[in-house]
Amino acid sequence: MKIKFRILATIILLSSFQVFGQNSGSLTIDSCLLYARNQFALLKNNGLNNEIINLQTKNLNANYLPATDFSAKAQYQSQSIEIDINSEGLPPGVEFQFPVPPLDQYALTLNLTQSIYDGGMTKALKELEKVKTNLQNLKNELSFTDVKKQLTDIYFSVLFLQKTQEQIKNTLNELDAKRSTLKSGLKNGVVTKENYDLLTVSILQLKQKQTEIHSGIENALAILSILTGKTIHSGVTVSVPNDTDLIEDNNRIENKIFYSQNEIYDTKIKLIKAKRLPKFGAYAIGGYGNPGLTMLKDEWNPYFIVGANLHWNIWDWNTGKRNKQIQKINQESIINQKTSFEQSVNVQKQKLKSEIDKYTELMTYDEQILKLHEGICKAMSNKLKNGTVNSTEYISAINKKQQAAVQFKIHKLKLLKCKYDYLIVTGNL
Numbered sequence: 001m002k003i004k005f006r007i008l009a010t011i012i013l014l015s016s017f018q019v020f021g022q023n024s025g026s027l028t029i030d031s032c033l034l035y036a037r038n039q040f041a042l043l044k045n046n047g048l049n050n051e052i053i054n055l056q057t058k059n060l061n062a063n064y065l066p067a068t069d070f071s072a073k074a075q076y077q078s079q080s081i082e083i084d085i086n087s088e089g090l091p092p093g094v095e096f097q098f099p100v101p102p103l104d105q106y107a108l109t110l111n112l113t114q115s116i117y118d119g120g121m122t123k124a125l126k127e128l129e130k131v132k133t134n135l136q137n138l139k140n141e142l143s144f145t146d147v148k149k150q151l152t153d154i155y156f157s158v159l160f161l162q163k164t165q166e167q168i169k170n171t172l173n174e175l176d177a178k179r180s181t182l183k184s185g186l187k188n189g190v191v192t193k194e195n196y197d198l199l200t201v202s203i204l205q206l207k208q209k210q211t212e213i214h215s216g217i218e219n220a221l222a223i224l225s226i227l228t229g230k231t232i233h234s235g236v237t238v239s240v241p242n243d244t245d246l247i248e249d250n251n252r253i254e255n256k257i258f259y260s261q262n263e264i265y266d267t268k269i270k271l272i273k274a275k276r277l278p279k280f281g282a283y284a285i286g287g288y289g290n291p292g293l294t295m296l297k298d299e300w301n302p303y304f305i306v307g308a309n310l311h312w313n314i315w316d317w318n319t320g321k322r323n324k325q326i327q328k329i330n331q332e333s334i335i336n337q338k339t340s341f342e343q344s345v346n347v348q349k350q351k352l353k354s355e356i357d358k359y360t361e362l363m364t365y366d367e368q369i370l371k372l373h374e375g376i377c378k379a380m381s382n383k384l385k386n387g388t389v390n391s392t393e394y395i396s397a398i399n400k401k402q403q404a405a406v407q408f409k410i411h412k413l414k415l416l417k418c419k420y421d422y423l424i425v426t427g428n429l
Contacts, residue, residue: 147227
């Protein structure tokens, strides 16, 4: 019953109103979760993180492209190479003077380098950045889990209060009707004023309770407004969620986080291996300078150089081996954390299952108790009318029936709340 499978239908349902309450429709837990998700600031960072990884990937892809740079140089040196050649052995009258390089030298060069094989470094770096981004997005999702738990607690607290308020309203209607009946009996002397006043006191006390509950509902709805980013008025009808089956599959975000953390260490191991592999590339240099490659000519000449290079760190004093061991130790730590977390989840699941069994059994007794109280109140109502019991006894019976009715509805809601908590614990809400 994951919320993501309901998003489309919920968006269509809720697109027609922005303010809950007053003349608007009812409020559902799914709509609250959807609005809270859209409102949650950290989840908005996921889109930003994805933009960043796209830019980082483009930057890393540039490693496969040739790199070019241009340079210009002008220099003057105090002396240059001079070579004296002995003229002995040369024909008479023939003299030879070895050219002398100019003291002022100039060069314009364009350098081009191309990586042909980098040992898998670029590929490993792209994978590492991708996994890191995924991990950060998962952590943002995990933060929203706390919001889901808080929102669910508040939502059900409103239901508890509204059900109590509803039952109080029913009881007030019943007591008001009975007081109207006693009023005529009071005029005829069949009912004492004391009994009439006791009934009035009970009505006023219930109205006090109504005020307290109304305040609690207002506060809870104000918190829901903050979490959802929507204005929710007290007139809203908070819908009781549909009953749901328990889903045993563990779909907690934490499991995905553990897996992603393990992926990071796997990728770091690949990066360590890539650093140890030979790197092969090619280069080309084009230039125009005075002198050119022929250093002894005092004239401007174009020139070019092409070549290939190989770099291989043959021995790293086992630092790479030790770094891989560090990553494997980190992975073992992740396994231990995951095992501990699963144990904690299983404990929470067992507690909730026990609560579910408890409320299921309690409700069978609630129904029987409520039915008996309804019969007692009916009998007491007739006796009060005939003057065989006083208002205190009748009010006591009504209060007990009210408590039984409220208890039945509360147990029913608590059972449903436990099921929703179970879905949160297993990561299926």
